[in-house]
Amino acid sequence: MSAHAANHDYHLVDPSPWPIVGSIGAFLLAVGAVAYMTAGGLFAEGPLAFFYGDGVEGDARGTSMGMMIGFAIVIWTMFGWWGDMIKESNAGLHTPVVDLGMRYGMILFIASEVMFFVAWFWSFFEYAIFHEVRLDPGMAMFPPTGVETFDPWHIPLMNTLVLLLSGTTVTWAHHALQHDDRKGAKLGLLVTVILGVCFTALQGVEYAEAGFEFALADGGNIYGSTFYMATGFHGAHVIIGTIFLFICLLRLQFGGMSAKKHFGLEAAAWYWHFVDVVWLFLFSFVYVIYQG
């Protein structure tokens, strides 16, 4: 320790390559996504022509290569960055005040996620409540004519129970870890992850059996748009949450986290409860109240 050593508990992070690497990945991901979506509309000629579709004029999609490279870099960044955080935590740099900061950070991140879902619910309610002003008579009711909605008391109810149950099992895992029962914590997390996978699988079954389409060209309409995008983004969050919990399980398995310090697990649990609450809103409004 030098004379200038810090006399406070904050964590002054060492310089890190991950922000710039992640930004480059995000840039490539975005350019690659546009090249993919617009089927060679981007860089059809010139030095970047390799982004051009798989070579067939009129293909619906271009090459996904750029997107894959960008995505791989983003994933690499996540492993590197969060791996560094685990190392820093193990080095004792996450003092109580730093730990509190991460709690603020996670709560605020979830708050922004809530606002993201507000956009999708807003869209859903706009079309659900103010449907009578639609020009097309088929759309002047909600759900629109010809849309066969799900019976909420079959798979959707099942999914509600699966998620609610998983909310209890993640709490079980958390309490077990607090009492230094690592075996119980691992078991609780394992059950939670399995329930998460079950939810995703059931949602997949439901999508396959849906009585309405997604895309306009396939005969879809605003119901399919709002339904699939709202439940789809929820589903994506379930998958992310499942991965988050699975990583916590791996960390427990390899000796990480302790009865006193396990904010990663708590953050995953908070995230999981957030996903759960979004589902309750989806279930209440999209499935039950506005069923056909």
Place this chain on the structure above:
Amino acid sequence: MSADSATHDDHTPSLWDWKRWVYSTNHKDIGTMYLIFAIFAGVIGGAMSGMIRLELAEPGLQVFNDSFKLFGMLEMGDSHNYNVMVTMHGLIMIFFMVMPAMIGGFGNWFVPLQIGAPDMAFPRMNNISFWLLPAAFGLAFMSMFVGGPAGGEGFGGGWVLYPPLSGLTGHPGPAMDLLILSLHLAGISSILGAINFITTIFNMRAPGMTMHKMPLFVWSILVTVFLLLLSLPVLAGALTMLLTDRNFGTSFFEPAGGGDPIMFQHLFWFFGHPEVYILILPGFGIISHIVSTFSKKPVFGYLGMAYAMVSIGVIGFLVWAHHMYTVGMPVDLKAYFVAATMVIAVPTGIKIFSWIATMWGGSITYRTPMMWAIGFIFLFTVGGVTGVVLANAGVDAALHDTYYVVAHFHYVLSLGAVFAIFAGWYFWFEKIFGVKYNSLLARLQFLFFFVGANVIFFPQHFLGLNGMQRRVPDYADGFANWNEISSWGYAIMGVGMIIFFLILIEAMMSRRKGEANPWGEGATTLEWTLSSPPPFHQFSTLPKIK
């Protein structure tokens, strides 16, 4: 603390060490990068407004036609390209100039300094907030050179991105998709920044600094980043809907599938209205400090000033549809939005009057930042009262989408936010760079800016009242005189911009050593207790606030 991080606390890395900047986890270095990025983007956005003023200098199509070449080489294309210029000027100035300068630049530099913290709460995340901006800017810049509408390049639908113009019917090419993803990245950058600032302000205030003792600039950033945190995700949702409508066949804004383009406007302005407060609120904070410093008095009504910003932020979420009076909404709804919008004039008035009351009876010195600050108060007030005019749905039916609106928002932004940025720049220049600027040149720049900006934008009120439309490159001959004057105003402001760069070069070459506190007893916040520039890591021992 590990030996590794103790050594890096010790010395300041060399300015020429590229890793110092690219891998930075230092709030001051990141703030400096933000400021440089904002200058860079501001020059590009400002050049675009030059193209706009050149075209509008006289009736007809002079610049944006197939035969004109700028400087004999640069083809400007047809009138679609004029709209691309207007669109990109708006987006660049908002997302890549004002926000990076105010929040990224001054926020990063002075929030930790003013609350007595050694750095931001998440120093590494701070850096990705910055580095996502060049990525986003790159995507936006690329969008200008790839297919937009049939036969054209770039997106020309205005910064508001309304469908169907931003949908497949209006712009089938990939330009719009690039722009959507650009705004996604800029949005992620701002959300991460917002999380960082809120955590820093809540968790890292020096011992004794309660919320009610926090400097007003910190309050202004706190309110601003809350607006960012809660409004940007809604924009992200709207942009994603646009993206899936364009590429995956959804019907959110597609009437054929029961969707409604007006829905986009609601989602956009639910973000967009808080966004305009995001642009101006940090300026309020900067101005409060400057007015108080150069009046040698504490700010009049400190708590009122803080809670005025909080209430502007809260009410800012409840007024979005006043941007949409002409879409055919019910009259009751218009009445609500008129009333709610008028309410915002109350806290805004509190701020204006409190600044004046701060000066009242003070020992005022007209140093350079004070001139910019007083310029701000005057010009922002002009923009504020035209805002009250536009808040009326009945009046807006006539003024919607005219140059009156353009004049209004440039008075609050180009003359409000930008003057606040320059006020802050000359207030903190010495602190940031450790050298003094030439204050005579800086006053000259202020003179050119003040005159120039007023000559550009004041006539636009008359043009708008006479019915001149926004976003059209040509106009009736009757509008010619005021347009010509407006374009001359641009030339005056352009001279001011040249002086700005002369000031930078002059300060860099003469290297007059900066003082810790050049402003004397009026400057009471913590950044003035440190050297100029401050040590690489300040407050190793936290300051105690009585």
